Amino acid sequence: MAKENQTLPEFLLLGFSDLRALQCPLFWGVLLAYLAALLGNCLIILLTRASPTLHSPMYFFLHHLSLVELLYTTDVVPRTLGDLAFPHPHAISFWGCAAQMYVFIVLGISECCLLTAMAYDRYAAISTTHSSLIFTLPFPSHPVIPHFLCDILPVLRLASAGKHRSEVSVMMATVVFIMVPFSLIVTSYARILSAILAMASTLSRRKVFSTCSSHLLVVFLFFGTASITYIRPRAGSSVTRDRILSLFYTVITPMLNPIIYTLRNKEVTKALWHMVKRQVSSP
Known part of the structure; x- marks a missing residue:
């Protein structure tokens, strides 16, 4: 089995090559969202390090969330842009696919945990094993991934054995690392709502x-x-729908997080203007 995997030449990432009419608008949309995410998250990292007024626990979490967002999007988006720029799908090596998946999983779990910690902190203020196992499964000699990144399920569904057990493992991991943190966040915000109504x-x-x-x-x-x-x-999955959904948590939310979490915050805005004025007035 190990020998069979070692002889695999590469995976073919289908990306959006089957949706050629959408490739151009998707390229510019993803590029603009990526640039906005880079700019916003770099700005937050700079502000939370430079401004003494932003050295509280909340901004400690925001600093690390922005760092995770930078790495998270950079793991996926540059290659996606390269694929969108050309009409034909491109290949990725076996170990390149494994590395992208591992980084994607670790950073995704880190973001879930940070969002949960930030929700709890806000309430108080107001009131990777699966990826390595997947690549021990046997794959076809010329595997084609109908996705724009080496995500767990698209790669897993190419394997010729052990898929059911691995899909159950992925589902269990989803419950632990996505649904449980999400439930904690909802609980925190339910208490926030209760505190708001009491004002x-x-x-x-x-x-x-x-x-x-x-x-x-x-x-x-x-x-x-x-x-x-x-x-x-x-049975209920759709290749096109999966790719569109993946764009939301790999591109859209990293772009929105800097705007919503900090740039609407008066303390951050004040720190930004203070830094700008200091740079302008300095000789």
Whole structure:
């Protein structure tokens, strides 16, 4: 079995080559979202390091979330852009596919944990084994992955044996690393809602509710699309739908997180203007 895997030449990533009419708009959309994610997350990392007013636990988590987002998107998006720029699918080596999947899983789990910790911190303020096992399975001599990255399920479904047990393992891992953190986040925000309703001032309620609702939007986008992708059985899956859902948690949420979590925050805005003024006034 190990020998068979060693003789595998490479995986063929289908990407969006079967949707040629969408390749051009997808390329520009993904590129703009990626650049916005890079700019926003780099800005947050810079601000949380440079400004003494942002050295609280909340911004400690934001700093590390932005770092994870940078690595997370860079693991997937540059290759996706390269594939979208050409009409034909491109190959990825066996070990390249394994490395991308491993990094994607580790960073995805890290983001789940950070989002959970941030939700708990906000409430207090107001009131990788599977990837290595997959690559021990036998694969066809010329495997084609109908996806734009080496994600767990698309690669797993190429294997000729042991798929059922591995899919059950993926589902269990999804429950542990996605559904449990998501449940904790929902619980935290339910308590936040309770605290908001107990506030006497209508203006305070509106302000806190506006902030928390935007945070919940990102949480639902990330956890919702990821859980639908990994929990839905193969019989109910669609190749095109899986790829569109994957774009949400690999491209869209990393772009939205800097805007929603910090750039709407008055402390961060104040720190940003202070840094800009200091740079402008310095000789």
